Amino acid sequence: MGDNPLSIHVVNKMGYEEFIKSFGNVVEHCSLCAAAVWRERPFRDAENLASCFGDFIDRLPISGKEGILRLHPDLAGRLAQAGQLTSESTREQASAGLNTMTEEERQRMTNLNKRYTQKFGFPFVICARENKKDAILRGLGERLENAPQTEAITGANEVKKICRLRLLDLVKPDSQLNSPL
Numbered sequence: 001m002g003d004n005p006l007s008i009h010v011v012n013k014m015g016y017e018e019f020i021k022s023f024g025n026v027v028e029h030c031s032l033c034a035a036a037v038w039r040e041r042p043f044r045d046a047e048n049l050a051s052c053f054g055d056f057i058d059r060l061p062i063s064g065k066e067g068i069l070r071l072h073p074d075l076a077g078r079l080a081q082a083g084q085l086t087s088e089s090t091r092e093q094a095s096a097g098l099n100t101m102t103e104e105e106r107q108r109m110t111n112l113n114k115r116y117t118q119k120f121g122f123p124f125v126i127c128a129r130e131n132k133k134d135a136i137l138r139g140l141g142e143r144l145e146n147a148p149q150t151e152a153i154t155g156a157n158e159v160k161k162i163c164r165l166r167l168l169d170l171v172k173p174d175s176q177l178n179s180p181l
C-alpha cells in the first residue's frame, strides 16, 4: 500500500484530470485507460475500480491489447539497467528478484525477450509481483510457443493483474461506497 491511500469517496469525487494524475500509470504508460474508466464512477471499492480497468482492457480488440503491451518495458532490459523504469516497474521487478540476477540469468532473459519480441511484435509481460525470476524465465520459454492471438490475450491478462495490484496500493481496500470509511 502507498503512503497515503485514497478512500473511494475521494476517488469518486475526482474530476478527470485528477483521476488521470492519480491512476494514469496503473496501466504502464497508458493514461488512456484511466481517461476511459473515469466515466464508470462511482466505484464501489478498490476491487470494483480494478474490475472497471480490467473490463476496459478485455473489451479492446487484439490490436489495442497489443498496443498496451508495447508500452511495457522489457523485464530486466536496458531501461532497468539504466535505472529508467517507472517507480512502479522498478519496485515490481525488484520484488521478483530481477535486480539481483547473475550475468548468465540476465543473458538468458535478454535472449528469450529478444526471440519473444521478434516472434510477436510486442514485449513479454508478466505480473512480476506474482512471480519469482525462475518462474518468469520458465514462463518466457513456455509462452514463446504460443500462437500470437493467444499470447496477446495472455499478456493482457497479466497487465490486468499488474493494474489491480497497483490500484490496491493507491486505494484503501476496506473503503466502500456505502460506508463512511
Ligand SMILES: NC(=O)N[C@H]1NC(=O)NC1=O
Pocket: 028, 072, 073, 074, 075, 088, 089, 092, 093, 123, 124, 125, 126, 127, 128, 129, 162
Ligand atoms: N515486461 C513486463 O512484464 N513488465 C512488467 N511486469 C510487471 O509486473 N511490472 C512491469 O513493468
